[in-house]
Amino acid sequence: MVNTAPRFRDLETHWARTPIEALAARGIISGFPDQTFRPNDPISRAQFAALIQKAFPRPQQRPYVAFTDVPTNHWAANAIKTAYETGFLAGYPNRLFKPDEGIQRVQVLVALAGGLGIIVNPALKARLPELYQDASQIPAYAIDRVAEATGASMVVNHPNVRMLNPLRAATRGEVAAIIYQGLVYEKRAPEISSTFIVRPPQLEPPVQLVNVSHRREFRGVWVTSVWNVDWPSKAGLPVQQQRDELIRILDQAAATHLNAVILQVRIEGDALYQSSLEPWSRWLTGQQGRAPEPFYDPLEFAVAEAHKRNLELHAWINLYRAQITLNSGPNVAPHMAVIHPETICKFDTQLWMDPGQKRVQDQTFNVVMDIIQRYDVDGIHIDDYFYPYPIAGVTFPDENTYAAYVAAGGRLSLGDWRRDNVSLLIQRIWNGIKATKPHVKFGVSPFGIFRPGEPEQIRGLDAYDQLYSDSKKWLEQGWIDYYAPQLYWKIEPPAQSYPVLLDWWLSHNRQKRHIYVGNRITRLDATTWPVSETLQQVEISRNRANQLSLGNIFYHASIFLENRLGIVDSLKASPYSQVALVPTLSWLSQTPPPHPTEVTVREGRLSWKAPTNTTIRGWTLYQQQGTQWQLSQILNAQTTSIPIQAGTYALCTVNRVAVESIGVRVVV
Numbered sequence: 001m002v003n004t005a006p007r008f009r010d011l012e013t014h015w016a017r018t019p020i021e022a023l024a025a026r027g028i029i030s031g032f033p034d035q036t037f038r039p040n041d042p043i044s045r046a047q048f049a050a051l052i053q054k055a056f057p058r059p060q061q062r063p064y065v066a067f068t069d070v071p072t073n074h075w076a077a078n079a080i081k082t083a084y085e086t087g088f089l090a091g092y093p094n095r096l097f098k099p100d101e102g103i104q105r106v107q108v109l110v111a112l113a114g115g116l117g118i119i120v121n122p123a124l125k126a127r128l129p130e131l132y133q134d135a136s137q138i139p140a141y142a143i144d145r146v147a148e149a150t151g152a153s154m155v156v157n158h159p160n161v162r163m164l165n166p167l168r169a170a171t172r173g174e175v176a177a178i179i180y181q182g183l184v185y186e187k188r189a190p191e192i193s194s195t196f197i198v199r200p201p202q203l204e205p206p207v208q209l210v211n212v213s214h215r216r217e218f219r220g221v222w223v224t225s226v227w228n229v230d231w232p233s234k235a236g237l238p239v240q241q242q243r244d245e246l247i248r249i250l251d252q253a254a255a256t257h258l259n260a261v262i263l264q265v266r267i268e269g270d271a272l273y274q275s276s277l278e279p280w281s282r283w284l285t286g287q288q289g290r291a292p293e294p295f296y297d298p299l300e301f302a303v304a305e306a307h308k309r310n311l312e313l314h315a316w317i318n319l320y321r322a323q324i325t326l327n328s329g330p331n332v333a334p335h336m337a338v339i340h341p342e343t344i345c346k347f348d349t350q351l352w353m354d355p356g357q358k359r360v361q362d363q364t365f366n367v368v369m370d371i372i373q374r375y376d377v378d379g380i381h382i383d384d385y386f387y388p389y390p391i392a393g394v395t396f397p398d399e400n401t402y403a404a405y406v407a408a409g410g411r412l413s414l415g416d417w418r419r420d421n422v423s424l425l426i427q428r429i430w431n432g433i434k435a436t437k438p439h440v441k442f443g444v445s446p447f448g449i450f451r452p453g454e455p456e457q458i459r460g461l462d463a464y465d466q467l468y469s470d471s472k473k474w475l476e477q478g479w480i481d482y483y484a485p486q487l488y489w490k491i492e493p494p495a496q497s498y499p500v501l502l503d504w505w506l507s508h509n510r511q512k513r514h515i516y517v518g519n520r521i522t523r524l525d526a527t528t529w530p531v532s533e534t535l536q537q538v539e540i541s542r543n544r545a546n547q548l549s550l551g552n553i554f555y556h557a558s559i560f561l562e563n564r565l566g567i568v569d570s571l572k573a574s575p576y577s578q579v580a581l582v583p584t585l586s587w588l589s590q591t592p593p594p595h596p597t598e599v600t601v602r603e604g605r606l607s608w609k610a611p612t613n614t615t616i617r618g619w620t621l622y623q624q625q626g627t628q629w630q631l632s633q634i635l636n637a638q639t640t641s642i643p644i645q646a647g648t649y650a651l652c653t654v655n656r657v658a659v660e661s662i663g664v665r666v667v668v
Contacts, residue, residue, distance in 0.1 A: 008037035015158050016173035018192050019180035028054045029176055039173030046076035046099035048108065048175060049083040055179050056115060056186075058086035067097035074099065088115030106142045106166035108175055109155065112182050113148040120151025121203045131198060132164040142166070154181040155198040207599065208665040212622045212650045214631040216583040216658075217542070218482070218516045218551025219576060220260035221253055221560060222316065225283050226267045226324065230557040236286030239294055246302060249557050254309040256560055256568050257576040259634075262381050262553060263302055266317035266367060268324055269336050269353060273299030273375070277367055279335050282328060289332035303376050310618050310634040312582060314379035314443065315371050319364050319425065321385055323351035336363060348394045355387065355421040355468075356401040361428070368429050372437050378656075379441035380433060384486055386422045387468040389461075418468035430479040438588060439657050445484035445518050445553070446471035448501055455504050459495040478511030481585055484553045488520035490533055491540070499540050506547045514583060516551040517541050521559045521567060531570045538575055550583045579634050581620065581658045593653045595661040601668050607641040608651060608664070617656045622663060624648040629663075644668050 007024055008031045011017040016039055023029040029051060031037040064081045071077065080097060083089040088111045091097045112118075125147040129135040138146050146166070149155050156177040157163055170178075181197065183189035224230045231249055232242045253261055265272045270281035270288060274297045279289040284298065292298070299315065306313040322337055326349050331337040336353055337344045343360050345352045353360040368380055387396060402414055412420060426444070433442050447463040450472050463469045475483055485505050489496035505515060519537055523529040541549045554560070560568055584590060594611030596619065601607075610616055619635040621642075629650060635642065650663030 007031075008035060010036045011039065014039050014173060015194075015196060016156075016177045018194075020173060020176045022180055022189065022192075023055070023176050028179070037172065039176070040171050042102040042169040043172045043175050044100050045089070045097065045103045045107075046074070046080060047172075048103045048111070048170075049089055049099075050076050050079040051175065051179060052086075052088045052111070052115070053079040053082045055183065056086070056088070058088075058115070060085040061087040065091075065095065067091050068095045070097050070099055083111075083115075086115060088112070102169035103175075104167055105164070105170045105174065106138060106146065108170050108178055109149040109166075110142050110145040112154060112178065113145040113152070116152075116182060116185065118148040118152045118154075118185070120148050120200070121206050122147075123203050123206075124151050124200060127201055127203075130201070131162065133160075133162050134164055134166070138164065138166050150198055151200045152181075152185045153197060153199060154178055154185060156181060156194070156196050157198060158196045161196050161198060207595070209595065210629075210650050210663045210665045212620075212629040212652065212663040213660070214578075214580060214620075214622075214629075216550070217580045218260060218514065218553070218582050219256075219258040219580065220262055220312075220314075220484075220516065220551065220553035221256075221258055221557050222518075222553060222555045223249055223261055223263045223557045224555075225264040225272055225281070228283060231263075232284060235283050239292050239296055242284075242292070242298065243296070243301065246298070247305060249561065250302075250305050250309050250311060252560050252568070253311055253557070256571055257579050259310065259580060259582050260312040260314060260378070260553075261302075261306055261557075262314045262316045262379075263299075264316040265299055265371070266315075267321070268318065268351075269322045269331075269363075271367075273297055273371075275367075275370065277334060277363070277370055279332050288329060288335065299371075299375055299377075307376070307617070308636050308638070310579075310636055312378035314381040314441065315375070315377045316381040316383065317364075317367065317371075318383060318385050319422075320353045320355050320360065320387070321350070322353050325349050326351065336360070345397045347388050347396055348391050350388065352388055352396070354398050354401050355418065355425070356398055356405065361421070361425050364425060365428055365432060369432055369436060372433060372440050377440060379443055379481070380429070381443045381445065381484075382426075382429075383445050384447045384463070384467070384469070387418055387466075390466050415465065415468065419464070419470045422468055423470050423473060426474050427477070427479050441481040441585070442479075443482040443484060443516075444471065444474065444480050445486055448485045448487040448489070448518070449496065450504070455500060457494045457497070457500065458504075472508050475505070475508055475513065476510050478513060480513055481587075482514040482516050483509075484516045484518045486518040486520070486555075487537075488518070488523070488555075490529070491536060498537050502540065502544065502549065506544060506549060509548060512548060512586070514551070514585070515547075515549045516553050517549065518553050518555060520555050521564070522555060524559065524564045524567060526565065531565045531567050534567065535570055535575070538571075542575065578631060580631070581634065581654065581660070584658050588657050590659055592659055592661045593655040595664050596651050596653055599651055599664045599666055601644065601666060604643055604645075605641055606644040606649070606651070606666065606668070609640060610637075611653060611661075614653070615656045616653055617658065618654045620652045620654055620660055622650040622652070624650070 006012045007021050064085050271278045272281045272284050282288040303313045343357050345354050449460040451464045487498050491498045593614045596608040599608040616637045621633040622629040623632045646668050648667050650665050652663045653661040
């Protein structure tokens with residue numbers, strides 16, 4: 001309550017009395033000869049220019065362009081010229097200023113925010129609807145300036161502080177109050193207490209952003225379930241031991257600085273996960289069809305635990321194998337050998353689903369679709385078993401299926417027909433995955449030799465003619481996201497030379513897919529296959545990164561667990577001394593996710609929040625070393641706070657296809 005007599009006789013109870021009288025005392029504003037101020041009268045653009053000239057003297061920012069409706073003898077000509085030159089006011093098209101037109105409230109705020117060069121947190125713009133009930137009426141051109149004026153506490157709303165009334169003509173009292181707040185912003189006037197001043201919400205300071213990146217590389221390991229090679233180590237183990245063994249494998253993969261695990265989940269028309277399409281695997285529980293007890297879903301468990309460790313989880317399936325050996329025990333429904341025995345071929349002591357039968361193709365396709373729809377897997381992975389590897393004196397008994405094909409008008413030879421059966425399924429799986437979950441990768445790991453003589457010096461199994469694998473075609477057609485040719489041979493021997501075979505596969509990569517070579521570390525021994533051989537192979541792969549040789553997959557996990565010949569130590573010493581994300585796929589969306597929000601450092605801890613409306617796979621933390629940024633940590637999606645030492649860092653969001661956001665720079 002102001003108790004002294006007012007300077008102007010019509011201000012005694014007026015809400016804007018204090019700022020009006022303060023401006024009058026400074027000679028910025030004046031009243032009328034009858035000792036009134038008339039605070040509720042509108043103010044013209046010319047009158048506003050005159051107030052600006054007095055309140056905010058500024059050097060010239062731009063040359064004056066004379067307005068056709070402001071003659072040199074206009075009472076406010078000099079004030080209008082100054083307001084234009086200092087960047088507070090502009091005119092209308094056709095060089096008009098409209099000096100006698102009332103000025104809108106939003107125009108007052110735009111003029112002051114622009115002329116004073118106010119800069120505030122850009123996040124405030126999104127908060128305007130919270131502050132002003134009529135925020136939708138703010139013209140698009142004025143939104144930024146209104147946010148700036150709000151952030152500077154220059155907005156004064158009477159009688160309702162939440163109603164901006166942006167398009168209403170400003171009154172003399174309102175303009176006086178807003179100009180006074182401009183002086184407060186410049187620390188040229190003391191703050192006044194008023195319930196009509198809009199106070200901006202507390203916001204975090206503007207973030208500093210920086211572009212950071214690192215060398216990507218796919219570093220995978222096969223986890224083999226058949227014959228209990230890797231996991232579980234024995235069929236029928238207690239559930240807790242199964243879990244513990246899988247955790248140990250994943251921990252070792254993460255400790256080796258790998259970033260992907262290829263887990264075998266379909267061995268012989270069965271499932272190492274809960275499925276309505278195929279029975280539980282005997283390799284898991286010791287008896288086909290028996291669920292784990294107490295119940296858990298190993299694939300669901302594996303996906304969750306892999307992602308906690310920043311590992312991709314690719315579900316590895318075999319397309320056609322139905323039973324590895326007839327001595328392993330009976331099959332049970334819904335195994336194909338039980339519910340559709342007509343689709344099964346006996347091959348020596350094995351059972352195989354007939355690739356030429358539509359029911360088999362549908363079954364395998366449906367299995368893939370079921371996995372990607374129910375599990376958050378990062379990829380589907382197919383190995384080198386198509387038609388079975390040859391056994392001397394044994395032929396694959398699909399003559400009836402082929403005869404039916406010929407009788408229906410088919411003209412392909414037996415070999416071409418078999419290859420076509422496999423190729424059609426590969427293409428169908430590719431199309432199905434990309435139509436359902438495009439971010440899920442589809443990888444194939446073919447036998448490392450396509451055909452003897454390709455290239456000329458190569459000798460060995462003819463996968464094209466004996467496995468009926470037209471793997472060159474799939475690569476050339478681009479029906480995969482990545483290939484992992486199994487180059488299980490040494491560098492020097494010319495008949496199966498690692499670099500020669502790798503170069504051959506790269507030369508047929510017309511669709512620019514990724515090549516992640518398969519390396520067989522089971523051959524490590526102290527005499528014939530030293531660790532240096534594997535390290536050199538990894539380096540050979542790396543040296544061809546410009547040809548999209550972008551990683552390696554190692555067979556198999558148990559070798560890392562035993563650290564055979566110190567292979568883990570050697571990889572971590574070099575080339576896997578630093579962690580790395582998997583490569584991004586250029587044919588998938590490369591749109592960066594939003595960066596982390598509310599990044600703060602308090603009491604030695606770095607904390608942040610996840611951006612909204614995006615699927616997050618994790619975070620990358622870089623540390624500045626001189627002029628370079630080095631990837632320091634990869635953190636899982638659940639982590640939002642870590643202890644941190646002094647230094648300069650950048651934190652990025654990583655989405656489900658490994659695309660990073662711009663980094664949020666933070667100094668500790």
